[in-house]
Amino acid sequence: MTDQIAKPAASTKGPSIPRKGLTWRFIFGRQEIGLLAIFLLWCAFLSLATDTFLTSTNIFNMLRAFSWIAIAAFGECLVILTAGIDLSVGSNMALSGLAAALLLTAGMPVWVALVGGLLTGSIVGAVNGALATRFRLPPFIATLGTLSIARGITFGATQGWPVRKLPKAFNFIGQHDVPVGSWGVPFPVIVVLILAVLVSLFLSRTVRGRHIYAVGGDEEASRLSGINPNWIKMLVYTSCGLMAAIGGILMTARLGVAAPTAATGYELDIIAACVIGGVSLFGGEGTILGVLIGAAFMQTIRTGLNLLGIQAYWQPAAIGAVIILAVMFDQWRKGGGWRDLKIFSR
């Protein structure tokens, strides 16, 4: 297809395109920077206010818990970029982890369990995609349904009992620390980093990645440009299911048990990680780097509130306030001033 390009004769003045690179504008013109600054301030505050925050035990515990949310949030980010939403990610994490666990207790080798778990998550994602495209359901409704269906299956398949006694070889992937220098980096964290790089490159460098942004920006214009929006949606919902499965399997392996109640309510944390990270719910805007910071932020808020001695009962309120503040900050950054928030205007 590339050979069709360039009918125009060479222009007289040579086109000068500044290379995108690590320039100051590149660094400071981005939404992730403000978020990162606030995140680092919050971390600095916690490390001064508590004795325990800046210990390697705490940091690695946080990283482990953050990794499931982050991975699922990468998938969620793809969906939200197309102006969709997937509410079923939490249930899907539980279901995929459970599928792997049930295969293991049935005596299957670990690799079969992993493939089975990933396949389960992808199928749930593909069902979401089909409901949103072929059956033209609003994604909110479609995935609200599959949220409940997937959760119901986890209860039904286990009769409400957690699946225990998973083999060591399986739990290894969630509990093993990979030695990096004198540190032991949890394996799930390495998975997060690899996926972050891969998904980020996919979004910014590949044709499909660009089409995801295009569909989120203007679905009809994308269609008229020869993009098949339904195809793109199937891709993002299925990928989201796959990512949820990766997160769910790592979670199950870490905990060593697949509980039917696992990951309940995680969809809100996952969507919040995206939104805090600057992913617009209207579609077409956001990056994986932002989501990564957003997920880290969510985790340090949870842990930080614990370490500060704030009752767990009060934490949802604090997290809700942070989500609202983060989105307000983002609006302010885009609008260029508080006036645009329309709080004070008539």
Next chain:
Amino acid sequence: MEEAPPIIEMRNIKKSFGAVQALRGVDLALRHNEVLGLVGDNAAGKSTLMKVLSGAYIPDEGDILLEGDAVYISKPEDSRRLGIEMVYQDFALTNNLDVAANVFLGREAVRWRLGPVRVMDRRLMEVEARKVIDNLGIDIDSVQLKVQNLSGGQRQAVAIGRATAFNAKVIIMDEPTAALSVAAIQEVLDLVNELKAQGCSIIMISHRLEDIYQVGDRVIVLRHGRKVADCPIAGDIHEFREQIVAYMIGARDDFAEPVVG
């Protein structure tokens, strides 16, 4: 003298939306290197007819012939592959992407591919987009600007640039001058002449009859989903306008389809 088949021929095109018959059997022929004006009152079916040609709508009935050969256009990709480009009235740009991305949207330059994964050549696309923009004499500082930051005229220019960037044989323009300032209108009309000089055949929908008169060779008038006039553009502009308006509003309805033989 044996005449070459028209580059585009649409025969007996019908299209309904629910109970509304938007097109009731329209014929249209576009000759090689011709600028064809397509006019009509609101809801006459102009845009619908052109969206059928561009693959945005699938007709209920009728045939489309490209240089005498029947073609089947079921999606925008199909028409683009045949060298038919449409500039939509609302531009059909994605505002969250930059100029270069929009020029190449759906036809990204690929640097290398690994199975289904196609990695874009972003730099090549930026350089080529810059050339397209410069060639059309469009004033846009950087092809890395997001479309949402451009003015209406600049957006129109990007939309036209995108249509011309890929060796189009036929370019359809839906109200290309509707949203523009007077100076920008003349630029678009000059552009139409330039494209014609380069060998393109052009269909231009417009409410502005003086634009059609200035650049057009022939004009087709639609009314209530039917073709009511098809004549070369000649003579005095006032006569032309009077005649066309009469057909548009139905004051005159004496057009007989010439028998194609």
